[in-house]
Amino acid sequence: MxxxxxxxxxxxxxxxxxxxxxxxxxxxxxxxxxxxxxxxxxxxxxxxxxxxxxxxxxxxxxxxxxxxxxxxxxxxxxxxxxxxxxxxxxxxxxxxxxxxxxxxxxxxxxxxxxxxxxxxxxxxxxxxxxxxxxxxxxxxxxxxxxxxxxxxxxxxxxxxxxxxxxxxxxxxxxxxxxxxxxxxxxxxxxxxxxxRAPSKATIKPKQKTKLWRSPLAWSVTLFMGGQSLVFYTLIAWMPDILSTIGYDARSAGWMVFLMQTAIIPTTFVVPVIAEKLKSQVGLAVGTALLFTTGFLGLLSGSMLLVPLWAILLGVAGGSGFSLSMVFFTLRTKDGREAVELSGMAQSFGYMLAAIGPVFAGVLYDIGGGWTLPLLFLLFVSLIILLAGIVSGKEGTISERAKKSKKELADSI
Missing domain, CATH: 1.20.1250.20 (MFS general substrate transporter like domains)
Structure with a gap:
């Protein structure tokens, strides 16, 4: 009982x-x-x-x-x-x-x-x-x-x-x-x-991982930062981008709504799939390709296919955000390290997110249109691709560090 x-x-x-x-x-x-x-x-x-x-x-x-x-x-x-x-x-x-x-x-x-x-x-x-x-x-x-x-x-x-x-x-x-x-x-x-918080005496120095020196931690950080920059830049400027294609303010607003709606189911499905996979490289590559396809579609200027580009960008945004959250947990050994990586990645990520809309606006002023800003977002998609490949491979930050040290020792 x-x-x-x-x-x-x-x-x-x-x-x-x-x-x-x-x-x-x-x-x-x-x-x-x-x-x-x-x-x-x-x-x-x-x-x-x-x-x-x-x-x-x-x-x-x-x-x-x-x-x-x-x-x-x-x-x-x-x-x-x-x-x-x-x-x-x-x-x-x-x-x-x-x-x-x-x-x-x-x-x-x-x-x-x-x-x-x-x-x-x-x-x-x-x-x-x-x-x-x-x-x-x-x-x-x-x-x-x-x-x-x-x-x-x-x-x-x-x-x-x-x-x-x-x-x-x-x-x-x-x-x-x-x-x-x-x-x-x-x-x-x-x-x-x-x-109360755990005393410092209970935390052994050898348990701490120097995240700022970890290539994997920086890859996760770049992935988080890239997808954050893309999302907030689109939220800020997508209505203006669509206005040059031929959309009025109300229709452009509905396209932004469609993009945000596509994010919601993706944010649930992607983490569930990611946890079951040993490697999340495929999901990361798919995310980058969806971003790339969406931006190329907007560059094409096809008004008819804008809803498709909005959905693809929404799916990519939801996948990118979810994978970032999953990387914080799957690439770390415990909750404490997950929080440390989350803090590092989100600090840098939101710094980029704050800069992104402003930089896109500067590029618009320089080029007199949205071609340069969209090319910039395509470049960021490439960063997301490369960072996602490194971040998606199996193994925690500690395991990767030990493997690197062993490989270095064997080569010597």
């Missing part, structure tokens, strides 16, 4: 953790995506320029790049569970501050939101590896699907919500704080699992 109660409690705890991960994931995109469709209202109400308004979407990416390397260090001090819980508190505060009228509140709240989300981005892959070591693919897929579903809902529902009563853009942004509050409450039981 006692054993049965323990089993039931374990199952209950597992479901609570699963729901907690899903809800945390649901909060990692919607505070950002909900801003885009409201930007015209915000710009008009606060009387700000397009350049200043652009900082509202760029600032979180900069925050991701800056804080991501420090997230593992914070987690080492106070524990992963507590770090995620505190990030939800910061997220709630950030959403509340951003929803107050005033440009200062807008930017302070946005910065806090970016800092909070960067914690979840980095730590969730480690949480999954530690608690679901035999279901990494399924759990990564579930987490990614809900993150993207709520990201899409943020884009689609914000304007309708702003039109309800006196909600306005402030209420439409602030209402997503309720989702963060729910996630925080559901996550509270996890705090009992880890009251």
């Amino acid at each position: 006692k054993k049965q109660i323990e089993i039931n409690n374990t199952e209950k705890a597992g479901w609570l953790l699963l729901i907690g991960i899903v809800l945390i994931g649901a909060n990692l995109r919607v505070p950002i995506t909900s801003v885009g469709t409201l930007m015209s209202f915000i710009r008009e109400d606060l009387d700000i320029s397009n350049a200043v308004a652009g900082l509202v979407t760029t600032l979180p990416l900069i925050a991701f790049a800056v804080l991501s390397p420090f997230a593992p260090k914070i987690a080492n001090r106070i524990g992963m569970q507590w770090t995620i819980a505190l990030s939800m508190v910061v997220l709630i505060i950030g959403i509340a501050i951003r929803s107050v009228t005033g440009i200062g509140f807008l930017f302070i709240g946005t910065l806090l939101i970016g800092l909070a989300i960067s914690i979840g981005n980095v730590l969730i892959p480690g949480i999954i590896k530690m608690n679901f070591p035999y279901r990494i693919g399924v759990m990564t897929g579930i987490y990614a699907v809900f993150m993207n579903i709520f990201g899409a809902l943020g884009s689609g529902l914000s304007v309708p919500i702003s039109g309800i009563g006196n909600m306005g853009w402030q209420g439409a942004l602030g209402i997503w704080g309720l989702l963060a509050i729910v996630a925080f409450v559901v996550w509270l039981p996890q705090l009992r699992k880890q009251q």
Whole structure:
């Protein structure tokens, strides 16, 4: 009887953790995506320029790049569970501050939101590896699907919500704080699992891997960075690219929606398949080829086939993101190392993501059209291909390092 109660409690705890991960994931995109469709209202109400308004979407990416390397260090001090819980508190505060009228509140709240989300981005892959070591693919897929579903809902529902009563853009942004509050409450039981961080004395120096010297870690980082740059550049400029092909603003918006919709099922299917394979090289190559095909299609200027290019780019984007998350777990030996790699890759990745839309805009000004920016994205697809081939091969960072040392010793 006692054993049965323990089993039931374990199952209950597992479901609570699963729901907690899903809800945390649901909060990692919607505070950002909900801003885009409201930007015209915000710009008009606060009387700000397009350049200043652009900082509202760029600032979180900069925050991701800056804080991501420090997230593992914070987690080492106070524990992963507590770090995620505190990030939800910061997220709630950030959403509340951003929803107050005033440009200062807008930017302070946005910065806090970016800092909070960067914690979840980095730590969730480690949480999954530690608690679901035999279901990494399924759990990564579930987490990614809900993150993207709520990201899409943020884009689609914000304007309708702003039109309800006196909600306005402030209420439409602030209402997503309720989702963060729910996630925080559901996550509270996890705090009992880890009251304090492991002492440094328990961490042996030989257990640490120098990720910044690992070719594999840098390959995963380049893969993560490349797909992030492509995604955020497309989100920023795809409507303008399609306008030169012949699409009006509304039709171009539907094509962006189609691309984002194609991302959702891919983010679940790819991790499940990837976990079952010893090598993920084929999936990485397929991702790069889909990106390449989509960009070549846009360069062709065929208006009729744009929906196909949008779907291919969406599938590639979902696959690229999911593979990045899977690489954090499959290429590391434990949850701690997964978090370290996640922090490294996401820091560099989101730095590239912040630069990508700006650089594409510069190339547009230089070339007077979208040919140069699309050629640039084709070059990034090549980087994704090469990095994916290295990242997709079987073996963890530690195993690859030992193999390299052995091969060097044998050659001598």
